[in-house]
Amino acid sequence: MAHECISVFDIFKIGVGPSSSHTLGPWRAALQFLKEVQATGRKLSSIEHVSVLLYGSLAKTGHGHGTDIAVQLGLCGDDPVTFDVNQINSKIDDIRRNKVMVVGGTHPVTFDPLQDITFLFDESLPYHPNALTFLVTFNDGEQQAATYYSIGGGFVLKEGETQGGGAAQVDLPFPIDTARQLLQWCIKTGYSISELVMENEHAWRPEAETRAGVMNIYRVMKECIYRGSHTAGELPGGLRVARRAAALNKKLLKGRTYTDYNSWIDAIRAGGNHFAYTLDWVSCFALAVNEENASFGRVVTAPTNGAAGVIPAVLQYFITFCDGNQDDKIMQFMLTASEIGSIFKKRSTISAAMGGCQAEIGVSSAMAAAALTECLGGSQRQVLMAAEIAMEHHLGLTCDPIGGLVQVPCIERNTMGAIKAITASQLALQSNPELAKVSLDAVVKTMWDTALDMNSKYKETSDGGLAVNIPISLPEC
Structure with a gap:
């Protein structure tokens, strides 16, 4: 096969x-x-x-x-x-x-x-x-x-291709199409999910190149968060949506400003880690990325642009509040997240035009939940459980962008996806995955079944939902 x-x-x-x-x-x-x-x-x-x-x-x-x-x-x-x-x-x-x-x-x-x-x-x-x-x-x-x-x-x-647009097709040492296969390889080899992914990446390039490439992707994510958290104004497109990340950043830091990323993060850490404060920063990180995205800014598709804020926000949460600021931990996070995204891509969809927003925010939340769980010491089964929990609570989420713009409700949904990912990770870490009733593969299949049943007007067409129930007047194109 x-x-x-x-x-x-x-x-x-x-x-x-x-x-x-x-x-x-x-x-x-x-x-x-x-x-x-x-x-x-x-x-x-x-x-x-x-x-x-x-x-x-x-x-x-x-x-x-x-x-x-x-x-x-x-x-x-x-x-x-x-x-x-x-x-x-x-x-x-x-x-x-x-x-x-x-x-x-x-x-x-x-x-x-x-x-x-x-x-x-x-x-x-x-x-x-x-x-x-x-x-x-x-x-x-x-x-x-x-x-x-x-x-x-x-x-x-x-047209006419069955596969394309990705990396060259190679002979992977550990071919994976499903979560079950992923777990079987982990049990057989003793590898964590991120270690298994790295072994597969060797089929394309030396490990040093993979590490350099992943850290460059993280650099773009980090710069996007910082830039978005310090840029005020209004988003383009005619909806006149105000950017909120900069105002939230300023409020949380009590008006203090920092001219570089490292001093900014140090100041955030100094504010403590109580629940409301942490929650506000996760929202700020996600808002920042997707406000940059809505402004034709430089972002990382993760696994899509409409959901680009979830994984950076959860990763930044891990770095800022969970002592995760280590290159090896960042690598672990990104590799684990990518494998979960690959399974959804192969067995379902990551396209909102095919599956609604469950295919974007839902998948990114599952990826982030899995990655955070491994980085916090979870077992392979707990990692898959976290991904399952995160997606299970996004099933059926429609894509109904007002005015066809990736702004409302898209930007706020990234904050919700990030928070759900963290919650899913905590639930998995405190649970016995052997007792779980739902597998990740079952949720992936359910998501695809739901996508097939979903009315087309809820699949990134702006023909239904909020897009038709919120009166707007956009300028002529």
Whole structure:
């Protein structure tokens, strides 16, 4: 049986907000399309015209999620990992004003976003709600087209593929598709979950490279928390949502300011660790990340952008209040979290367009709960129990973003997911997992069954729930 190989760097990706499936995925699809054009022997300089079709969920919430912006940046050849997010608005404004796009960063082509990006609101492709098609016409009249599916978490599949968008498929020493298989390997080898994951990562690269890469991802998370906690103002998009993390940070520190991350964390620790204080900081950390995400900031997909605040908030809680500020502990946290995310990706979904918000906040909460439990000394069974508890209490959570923006209720949901993760971890650590009635695999299956039964209007379309019950007036796109 072939096993899908998912690396820690597939689950955690550095990118740009506000959505992994509606922003990062389409961006990466555009880059992939340019490579495929060149792979046929065509030069980018032979392109005369380019157009994009957005289907289903990508169309319905595309403006709010910046899908149109993402495909333009991708077609320009910009990398979401390194592109200066402060230049996004000016670059998109230049394209709109001049009606010229520099394809691949080298070849100017006439391009009018209002005419050449088509939002097919009432048309969905059967494989996945998040579909988009690129079409280029060359100067000899020939055309080339390709359709891609953004299947969640920044993963992209080209039409006709069954696997793709992740790490190279390799022979893993410990192939894992289910929580049961994961536990069996742990029992057989005596490894913790994080140790087992590291052994699998060796199939792709040396351990030193994995460690460096994971710590770089943590660096981006840490910088995002700090930046978001010190940036006031209003979120873009027209809802006029006020950023709250900076105000909460200032209130908790009684107006004191700190110019670097380390002194800021030291000041937070000095305030103690009583329940309400800790709870407020976990909320602040999560708010900070997702307010950055909503502002087209640099974030880590974990495992999605809409849920990007849960894992950093719980990790920061562990570092700040549980003496977890050690590289080995951070590695342990990230590796364990990634394996739980991989199981959900393989056996269910991490796409809100497929499964509602349970597939994003629910999965991220399960990942964080598992990671925290291992780092606090829990057994492998307790780690899986924590993940199960966290997801069990997100089952059925819908995705109904107001105005198609990753703001309301998305940002607050990250605070809830983080708190539930910590609670799930504490419950698992104080429980005997041998007596548990529900397995993680059962919850994963239930989540997928629930996703299949969920009405499509609650799957990131803004056609139901809060999105239709809260009156708003957004500016014209």
